[in-house]
Amino acid sequence: MTQEGWTRKDLVGIADLSPQEIQLILDTAESFREVSERPIKKVPTLRGKTVVNLFFEASTRTRSSFEIAEKRLSADSLNFSSASSSLSKGESLIDTALNLQAMAPDLLVIRHSHPGVPHMLAERLPSGVINAGDGAHEHPTQALLDALTILQHKGRLEGLKISIVGDIEHSRVVRSNIHLLNKMGAEVTLAGPRTMMPVEAEKLGVRVVYTLDEAIKGADVIMMLRVQLERQSRLAFPSTREYFSLFGLTRERLKRAKRGVIIMHPGPMNRGVEIASDVADGPYSVILEQVANGVAVRMAVLYLLAGALQEAA
């Protein structure tokens, strides 16, 4: 395990990273994967470090994935959610963060509905800051765990054809994935209803199609996005049934896919909306491997940032 070449104290977005930095995180994550398979799933790497998880949006998998990563590295974790915080007393986010900072945490993991919040905190605070999702902006550890999963199945990212299907416009997962996959030389196709496609999507350096069949054809990887039913009032299609009939991934449709295709989903899934249950649980699905890789990627990021902070001190 080497921290050679890593100098950042923050991971705010994939957009900032060089291909070498991305590769270093993925290599480090690969070496951490094995820790979660041991009988004693714990290394003393971050003993005596304090990591604060500041989640201003509900989350099961991302928060728990970070918390497990922190505990397997022997860090001390603290959890905050918006409900229990002083923000309910009208304090500004930056004052809350400065106050936590004064308690000398080493790293802050933050999820916030407002794009740019992790960036602002990273600039203002001496602690390392990890973006765990900021609005529709970035979700860098998700793109990294996706890349780690693809690498394990395909051995490379360069030259791969990767199709991302669904509500492209509102997805921070897509944004981080496009940055990462473009930097690493993959060929990205975006697919979805026109009403869910950002204006001038082609300018992102990707191919854009408007049918699922075009997205499936020739793809090495198909990444299905979650339909955000919780904001269904602003949904851009008449019903979930109609969405499923047009963009739901079924076994029938997969017959036209390339041999060896893998199916990904960032979760939580809506079975029967963007993906059929038998596809989600089927032989091409690597969805649960993504989750397992999430812990390894987060361990790698925590480890690299803590190393950079130490050197700077």
Add this chain to the structure above:
Amino acid sequence: MTQEGWTRKDLVGIADLSPQEIQLILDTAESFREVSERPIKKVPTLRGKTVVNLFFEASTRTRSSFEIAEKRLSADSLNFSSASSSLSKGESLIDTALNLQAMAPDLLVIRHSHPGVPHMLAERLPSGVINAGDGAHEHPTQALLDALTILQHKGRLEGLKISIVGDIEHSRVVRSNIHLLNKMGAEVTLAGPRTMMPVEAEKLGVRVVYTLDEAIKGADVIMMLRVQLERQSRLAFPSTREYFSLFGLTRERLKRAKRGVIIMHPGPMNRGVEIASDVADGPYSVILEQVANGVAVRMAVLYLLAGALQEAA
């Protein structure tokens, strides 16, 4: 401390256990009781193990009892409640559980309002699963801590007369206790208003009576159940005052009890509804010993299941 003879990865209910298995848990718990009395209340038994507490119903004592048990065994604990989870985004319980599973926890402790959920998870997941209460079905660690408390006072379970009083029909505590006490050779009497007694209660292998005096007479142990005021709309009696006059345990009524009787209650108590305050705090009450034994029993169960998982690996 021996794990000899224990092979289960799950504790879903008392119904599944043999008398030998019940005895093994109780013996193991007895040996763990001492840990909580040390100045350093911690053993390294589960170091590097990840235990997830998944509570889909509010709980103070059971969740905290498990969490304390986990920490005294040096496990890493993670807490989830329904409010903060992806279930609020419409994900199915099994997907939430599979996702947590992918992060490689060793043990899951689950409370859920739906009977059978722990059983379903135990079948689907390689992790060990502990039922911390599922609807009106089972609450096995409660019955085990009750048994440990009785043993400490009476030295045996066999042949003891144990009366359980209150809302029999909706109680998972009763169900687990009947299984355990029947298997261990105790004689169980159920008492309560007819409207709170399950149809054909006698078929459970118990005696059924409908007055508190009959329940008290000759009993070695009286176990009072909580009246669930939070679902008072469906209560089967006119008022809590009326309930207290008919089934509330008072000092006056206890005069007719057998010498050396002990009074139990699984908590949380409604003082002045099912039990008078002076009885709850009086010389026959072992209610707080039950709570203390809860930590020891949960340590024992966590230890035995983790051992079985290790051997299977």
Add this chain to the structure above:
Amino acid sequence: MTQEGWTRKDLVGIADLSPQEIQLILDTAESFREVSERPIKKVPTLRGKTVVNLFFEASTRTRSSFEIAEKRLSADSLNFSSASSSLSKGESLIDTALNLQAMAPDLLVIRHSHPGVPHMLAERLPSGVINAGDGAHEHPTQALLDALTILQHKGRLEGLKISIVGDIEHSRVVRSNIHLLNKMGAEVTLAGPRTMMPVEAEKLGVRVVYTLDEAIKGADVIMMLRVQLERQSRLAFPSTREYFSLFGLTRERLKRAKRGVIIMHPGPMNRGVEIASDVADGPYSVILEQVANGVAVRMAVLYLLAGALQEAA
């Protein structure tokens, strides 16, 4: 580090403490400050001790400060909030506490809206009890961290002129500070609108003034209190703008202050209500140092109480 001279198992209020006890806490805190500046921010002092944080009011800084203090001392922390507890099932506070007690925690940290709750628990429970704020009564660790901060800047408390400005009547911070500062020989001035000043405030052994200018003049320390906007309906002035114009601390007003004055605030701040942003972030502000000292003071208190409990055992 010495526990010599400390015999209390509880810290319920500053009112109970002798000047020697206050000095011992401050000296101990000073020696713990350094732990949070190490690369490995952890000492094994409270390993195997269980600390329960029982917060019945929302709190970011106090709860997290205690939790960080506990983790840096290697204690096992458990968190309870009112929402998730059995109190929602109608259990009395004392029963909840007795139940937690039965699980053999070493220390309980409690915040409650009702004055006197920590005192009642301290009397009833063998565990050590720390008051983390009880209604408008006391908040002893806040006064201690304030004193530590003043000491670091002024080298002494005796003879210092300290002005406290704002909603005096409803502030537990003020009450604990008056006790501490009087005992240590400082001269306290209270300032605020007449509608926020307790009747017969002078009987507290302090000077009382009704303008900010009088409070500023000659003060070595100015402590601004939070305007509790969340209970604005009962506010004793027409608007926050009006409050700011009369009692808001601005750079302009500070021109009349004594050379070397320091500005304090217990947080969370309302910028532009009781304090101007440029003053809060300005050269005289020691507000974030207060937060940092909070962790050290809480480590000291946890350490001293645990030592007294050990000796008593």
